[in-house]
Amino acid sequence: MIAWINRKNRGWYLLAYLLLALLVFWSVFPIYWMLVTSVKTQAEMYSKTAVLWPTVATLRNYDEVLFRSAFARALGNSLTVALVVTPCAVVISALCAYALTRLRFKGRRLIARVLVGSYLVPGAITFIATYVLFARFGLVNSLIGLMVAQTAGFIPFGTWMLVGYFRSLPVELEEAAMVDGANRWIVLWRIVVPLALPAVVVVAIYSFTSSWNDFLLPLVLLQRREVITAPPALTYFTVLDVTYWGPIMASSVLMAVPPLLLYLFAQRWVISGWTVGAVKS
């Protein structure tokens, strides 16, 4: 398959580049359109002909979103939650993955089974009971409640990815360190985690983005505007049947920036890490 696109094979060659052009258009256009809309003037946004490239760019929508709406607050809440969830999820996952790959104890296999099983339990089944549980402990409308729920939700995936990576590391270095008197705690944080840094970074990025993007949990757990996070808050610019498209596109762009930057920064690792964790063959 490697050589199926070459100039000798004119038909395939043209077909491949044509398909590629279509796929690029399909993948990029919605994002482009959102970006362009966010800087358009009212006149060009609601013009009767599609304006592909605005004649004047304005930051009015961003001004509206950031300084004259509740959305800035929601972005701040999202950031706070994601920045707390990420280190907690990484540390808990690393501890668990280390125990599962390096320590010998009864129940290890059972724990591995529980992990994989719970990774696959969909949130659509558990959200009602989570809500009731949190209501009982006064954790509804609380950012701390959301942090706890998201951390727990991320652990199965985070641990599973790290288990795969830890297992591929040679144990000799760790054994040598332990002969020299290092304890397990030091071995984990000074040797295993630094060696597994690519995987740890990927897990950190995933936990950040999955917390940042989470829609269902904040929708269910948070109702007060002071504590809402950005994903459900995007709907604030739709009032009854009227949607304020300028602000909505501007706030969407703002929300897309952090995960996009993380992805561009670490795309090689993220992609390979994803396939290692999910579909290692």
Next chain:
Amino acid sequence: MEHVGALPAVARHRPRDLFGPDWALGWLFTAPALVGILGLIAYPFVQSIIYSLQNVRVGGEAIWVGLANYQSLLVGTNSGGFVNSLQVTFVYLVAALAAKFALGLVSALILHAKIRLRSLFRVLLFLPWAIPGVVGAQAWRWIYDDAFGVINLALFQIGLIERPLLFLAKPDLALWSVVAASVWQGTPFWTMSYLAGLQSIPRDLYEAAEIDGASTWQSFWLITLPSLMPIVTITFMLSAIWTTNSVQYVYILTSGGPAHATETFPMFALIQGLRVYDLGMAAAVPLLVAPPFAVLIYLLSRRMLRQDA
């Protein structure tokens, strides 16, 4: 250590012999993860089963009703809504998976071949995946807009339509609009999996096939596709679970409307829970759909654990 030889009967009952040499540390290190999983995944899971057998409302007393919620969903007052949500989910799932399967395969085959600027194209094709789901949904809602959406404007300018197409408000069109948007976001995951699979196919297989005179088409059918099957199976199962249970595209684009045309079962459950406040019913809906997923989850976890032996 000398004691071990002297007192074998006692030694056999020491915890480390019963629970393994690292039992204390092992349980200590896994405890935070286990508490989280048991408390916030396993417990809510079991609790939903209990709620589904009760009449529970927010702030109200729970009353045991046996299988009444299930009965209502299958043959009673809610059966219309439930059966409809099953049909919608089925169409949504089959269409979305088929499209992601095909688009992902084509994307991966092109990205895997020797094309120019390959890494740039890969970044571009993966962009939808890096965008938050809610943002993608809002972008598509704007594209689909009746009066000022870019598709309607473009079709109008070319002269293909006289009146705008109501992408999200016309019952027979809305579901396909939602499917297209979710395919847009979900395809890169398939592409990624295929790429990983393609990279693991040994090159000499193709070289051997070429020597034997196989055409490009034949080597695709006889080598590429069969070699991709294991990865396709896992991707298919994961994607089926996620696609069915993700609610954000439906919620943001149509909220299940018009006239329940896009009401997948998670959306139906969400409406029962958050709008009707009937928590027992909301818990029963996904559980009633769960058996086929339980099979999927069982198969998938066996596959994922097999790598671990």
